[in-house]
Amino acid sequence: GDSVTQMEGPVTLSEEAFLTINCTYTATGYPSLFWYVQYPGEGLQLLLKATKADDKGSNKGFEATYRKETTSFHLEKGSVQVSDSAVYFCALSDKGAQKLVFGQGTRLTINP
Amino acid sequence: DSGVTQTPKHLITATGQRVTLRCSPRSGDLSVYWYQQSLDQGLQFLIQYYNGEERAKGNILERFSAQQFPDLHSELNLSSLELGDSALYFCASSARAGTPAETQYFGPGTRLLVL
Numbered sequence: 597g598d599s600v601t602q603m604e605g606p607v608t609l610s611e612e613a614f615l616t617i618n619c620t621y622t623a624t625g626y627p628s629l630f631w632y633v634q635y636p637g638e639g640l641q642l643l644l645k646a647t648k649a650d651d652k653g654s655n656k657g658f659e660a661t662y663r664k665e666t667t668s669f670h671l672e673k674g675s676v677q678v679s680d681s682a683v684y685f686c687a688l689s690d691k692g693a694q695k696l697v698f699g700q701g702t703r704l705t706i707n708p
Numbered sequence: 709d710s711g712v713t714q715t716p717k718h719l720i721t722a723t724g725q726r727v728t729l730r731c732s733p734r735s736g737d738l739s740v741y742w743y744q745q746s747l748d749q750g751l752q753f754l755i756q757y758y759n760g761e762e763r764a765k766g767n768i769l770e771r772f773s774a775q776q777f778p779d780l781h782s783e784l785n786l787s788s789l790e791l792g793d794s795a796l797y798f799c800a801s802s803a804r805a806g807t808p809a810e811t812q813y814f815g816p817g818t819r820l821l822v823l
Contacts, residue, residue, distance in 0.1 A: 628809040639710065639798060640814040647809040685751065689808040695741065695753040695764055696800075696812060 598623040602686050602699035609676055610707050617671040617702050619660075619686035627688040629653075629662055629669040630696065634683045643671075643684070678706045711735065712815035714799050720821045726787040729818045733780055733801030739763070740782040741802075741812060742774055746795040757782055758805040789822045796820075 603618040621627065628647045632640040644653030649664035658673045669686060686699040711734035721727055733740050742754040753766035757776035768774075771789075776782040786793060796819050800812040 630811075632814075639712075639816040640800075641710070642811050642813070645809070645811065689810075694739070694802070694805060694808055694810060695756060695766055696743075696751075697753070698751040700750050 598627070598688060598690050598697045600686050600688055600697055600699035602684075602702050605701070606703040606705060608705045608707065611678055612675045613706075615671070615673040615676045615680075615704070617684055617686075617704070619669045619671065619699060621667050621669065621686075621688050623667075623688055623690055623697075625690060626664075627690045629660070630687045630689065631658070631660055631669070631671050632685045632687060632698075634685065634701070636682070640685065676704075676706050678708050680704060681706045710813040710815065712799060712801050712813050714797075714815035714818050716818060717816065718819050718821075720823065721789060722823055723789055723791060725789050725822075726785065727789065727820065729784040729786070729797055729799075729820075731782045731784070731799030731801075731815060733782070733799075734813055737801035737803050737813070738780065739802045739805045739810075740776055740780070741800040742768075742782070742784050743798040743800065744795050745798060745817070746792075751798075754784070756805070763805055786820070791822050794820055794822045 630645045631643040644655040646653040646662035652661045687696045713732045738759045754768040756764040796817045799815045802810045
């Protein structure tokens with residue numbers, strides 16, 4: 597079945613550091629790819645998405661590019677802030693089923 | 709605020725009991741999804757409804773059931789509760805069904821604790 601694998605956390609960085617959270621997927625067909633963020637005590641919020649190969653999703657300084665050849669959708673941000681501390685989930689939605697399949701989540705902590 | 713509301717926010721109950729979780733989708737959304745978030749299983753899809761009809765089923769236990777009402781709100785019923793059912797239950801909604809690029813908007817969740 598479809599699956600998503602994220603880099604293991606937790607990840608701790610200093611403010612203004614560069615962030616990469618790796619995400620790879622396995623799916624039949626051509627899924628849509630998403631990054632969701634979960635702040636403490638809250639539900640999931642869509643951070644960005646990409647619906648076809650080579651698409652780049654971006655929002656709030658975060659970016660991710662849909663790489664079909666490497667089946668990856670890595671999340672990057674050039675300069676992180678304390679307010680970016682949260683749990684980040686990579687997910688896919690396959691063509692046949694609109695359910696989201698999530699990775700295990702990566703907890704990110706940014707220290708001032 | 710995603711526009712998806714869930715009640716109650718917290719629920720504490722005993723093993724063997726039955727509870728009902730409620731979800732109101734964003735205005736105009738026809739599709740409702742239920743997910744379970746637990747420490748050992750992560751975020752897992754349970755079930756989807758579209759305009760009142762069951763559309764897709766995931767790893768939902770037979771003790772669990774759901775429905776979507778004519779006003780589009782949905783309820784998730786959990787019965788014969790076990791300790792392992794303790795989790796955060798999310799509802800999400802989207803405008804349509806059958807469109808994988810569709811964004812799902814999540815509610816704040818209901819935290820269930822079974823003692």
